[in-house]
Amino acid sequence: MSTASAGSNVDASITGLRVQLAALTRLLHKEGILTYSGHASVRIPGRDAFLIQSINDSRAGIEPDNFLVCDLDCNVLEGPAGDRPPLEVFIHSEILRARPDSQAVVHTHSELAAMFTMLEGIELALMKSHAHRWASGVPTHPDPSHIKSSKQGKELADSLGDHFGALMRAHGGVLVAETLPALLVDAVHFEENAKAHYQAATVGKINPLSREELEMLAIENNNREQHCFKLWSHYVGMGFEDGILPRDWNEKLWDSVDPNAQP
Numbered sequence: 001m002s003t004a005s006a007g008s009n010v011d012a013s014i015t016g017l018r019v020q021l022a023a024l025t026r027l028l029h030k031e032g033i034l035t036y037s038g039h040a041s042v043r044i045p046g047r048d049a050f051l052i053q054s055i056n057d058s059r060a061g062i063e064p065d066n067f068l069v070c071d072l073d074c075n076v077l078e079g080p081a082g083d084r085p086p087l088e089v090f091i092h093s094e095i096l097r098a099r100p101d102s103q104a105v106v107h108t109h110s111e112l113a114a115m116f117t118m119l120e121g122i123e124l125a126l127m128k129s130h131a132h133r134w135a136s137g138v139p140t141h142p143d144p145s146h147i148k149s150s151k152q153g154k155e156l157a158d159s160l161g162d163h164f165g166a167l168m169r170a171h172g173g174v175l176v177a178e179t180l181p182a183l184l185v186d187a188v189h190f191e192e193n194a195k196a197h198y199q200a201a202t203v204g205k206i207n208p209l210s211r212e213e214l215e216m217l218a219i220e221n222n223n224r225e226q227h228c229f230k231l232w233s234h235y236v237g238m239g240f241e242d243g244i245l246p247r248d249w250n251e252k253l254w255d256s257v258d259p260n261a262q263p
């Protein structure tokens, strides 16, 4: 097993992905969306392979060099000697295999996501403006066990279907996006939406966004690249200020972020 190094990698796009994945992981940990568990991955362009953290690396302080390169059968192709991927790596391999439109996946053990899989007669509703992202639906994967095989990963990918997010019964959820910055934005908005549903339900009967309202919001918020740039800038800037992210990562944090959206 070879030792990967972001610094020595000749493919600049992969160096950028390593830095972005480390930043996303640290920032989602700061937001409480990733904790001691949960993980994100990103497809390596032009290869049937992806970057994912190892089973034991802390989400709070992960480094770009820490990530493993795995193929879609979850063999480790590159990475620090002795490291192995998370037990649930099959979530990522099978969703990336099933969804060529998606380049990045996050799996969380979000308490709110799990809660909405355990309520009789109540499903997660779309309550916030940016929740139009999930207007096609948020299916619930019915198997409450951890995803520890390619078979289980395929079943989860089947449950996700063509949607952009799914809940996992008594477990958490998964989201897919086209870039890592977009994935961070979706993870934040998904949690905000679940929180909004929960908060509204504590006050009274909920009145979620209608299909017509969601369609209107999708039109109104049609500049996803600009929105992702805005929020990525916000969270990265906050990460620098708080010392969550090293400032020397800055140069590599903007690969795949729409350059036209930058100031």
Ligand SMILES: [Zn+2]
Pocket (backbone or CB within 6 Å): 038, 088, 107, 108, 109, 146, 147, 171, 172
């Ligand atoms: Zn899990």
